[in-house]
Amino acid sequence: xxxxxxxPRHKVTETxxxxxLRCHQTENHRYMYWYRQDPGHGLRLIHYSYGVxxxxxxxxxxxYSVSRSKTEDFLLTLESATSSQTxxxxxxxxxxxxxxSYNEQFFGPGTRLTVL
Amino acid sequence: QKEVEQNSGPLSVPExxxxxxxxxxxxxxxQSFFWYRxxxxxxxxxxxxxxxxxxxxxxxxxxxxxxASQYVSLLIRDSQPxxxxxxLCAVKRTGSARQLTFGSGTQLTVLP
Numbered sequence: 001x002x003x004x005x006x007x008p009r010h011k012v013t014e015t016x017x018x019x020x021l022r023c024h025q026t027e028n029h030r031y032m033y034w035y036r037q038d039p040g041h042g043l044r045l046i047h048y049s050y051g052v053x054x055x056x057x058x059x060x061x062x063x064y065s066v067s068r069s070k071t072e073d074f075l076l077t078l079e080s081a082t083s084s085q086t087x088x089x090x091x092x093x094x095x096x097x098x099x100x101s102y103n104e105q106f107f108g109p110g111t112r113l114t115v116l
Numbered sequence: 117q118k119e120v121e122q123n124s125g126p127l128s129v130p131e132x133x134x135x136x137x138x139x140x141x142x143x144x145x146x147q148s149f150f151w152y153r154x155x156x157x158x159x160x161x162x163x164x165x166x167x168x169x170x171x172x173x174x175x176x177x178x179x180x181x182x183x184a185s186q187y188v189s190l191l192i193r194d195s196q197p198x199x200x201x202x203x204l205c206a207v208k209r210t211g212s213a214r215q216l217t218f219g220s221g222t223q224l225t226v227l228p
Contacts, residue, residue, distance in 0.1 A: 031214055042204065042220040043160070050214070058215070090159055094214060102148040102167055103214045105206075107159040 003027040004108035006091050012114045019078040021111050023091030025071075031094035032074040033105065034058075034066060036087040043090065049074055081115045088112050119143065120207050122219035130227050135192040137222050139205030142186070149181055149188040150206040150216065153199075160204055163190070195226040 007022045023032060033048040035058075045058030047066040055066050063085060065077045078085055091108040121140045129135045139149075148167045152160035166172045166179040166188065178191040188207075192199055202223045206216040 033215075040220060043206075043218040045215060048215065102165055103208050103216065104150065104162055104165055105216060106162060107152075110159050 004091060004093055004106065006089075006108040006111050008111060009109065010112045012116065013081055014116050015082055016080050019081050019113065019115075021076045021089055021091075021113070023074045023076070023108055025074075025091075025093050025108075027093060027095070027106075028071060029093035029095045029106075030071075031105075032068065033092040033094070034064070034074065034076045035090045035092065036060065036085075037090060037110075038087050046076065046089075081113075083115050086113060086115045118219075119209070119217050120205055120219040122203075122205050122222045124220060125223040126225055127222055128225045128227055129195050131195060131197060133195050133226075135195045135199065135224055135226070137190040137192075137203050137205075137224065138187060139189065139207075139219055140187045141205075141207045141209075141217075143207070143209040144183075144186060145210030146183075146186075146207045147210065148208040149179070150208075151177075151179060151188075151190045152204040152206060152218075154202045154204060154221065156201075163203075192224075197226045197228050200225045 005024045034046040035043045044060045049055045049068040067075045089111045092105040094105045150165040151163045154160045166181045172179045176193045180189045202221040204221045205219040
């Protein structure tokens with residue numbers, strides 16, 4: 001989706017190093033989400049944000065932190081990467097502009113992270 | 117029991133046939149239901165959503181929702197090889213504050 005970008009798109013890192021993934025949106029959506037996708041597990045929510053500086057944990061938040069200092073940017077940080085965090089990470093956005101929303105979420109292109 | 121369950125497949129149908137994808141969910145109070153299509157190596161793409169019992173049609177796609185039986189299905193009419201992808205079912209559960217719970221997906225192959 002042209003309105004959502006993720007960087008980097010691919011990253012290889014070593015165990016124990018910090019890693020930050022960035023999600024950038026130009027849609028002015030209020031909600032932003034970080035998911036990981038692994039074979040057999042589908043998409044699992046890591047953290048989400050409902051506004052600038054407002055974040056909350058998802059079902060697999062251990063080992064991850066997030067920050068949102070601007071509406072358009074949502075950062076995911078792995079403080080000390082482990083091999084179990086090798087995955088594909090997707091950012092998603094959801095609109096809440098005062099009109100009725102059914103929580104449709106739209107996804108970015110993804111980041112493939114490999115932790116050696 | 118998983119909160120959202122889908123048959124992993126693979127499901128194969130011949131070109132031109134109707135593909136039927138099913139999803140069951142455990143939370144009876146779930147409110148909105150979504151179908152995403154994901155091509156290999158790509159991100160999920162929203163196809164359609166449904167929130168009322170019954171059928172909702174959009175082109176070749178029909179979503180069907182039965183809240184009493186707690187299942188939602190996606191029918192793809194006149195299937196094309198380009199429909200070959202993994203289809204993800206997602207559910208907004210009660211009190212989940214704009215979070216979606218995803219199934220593991222069903223892999224569909226449309227054979228020419």
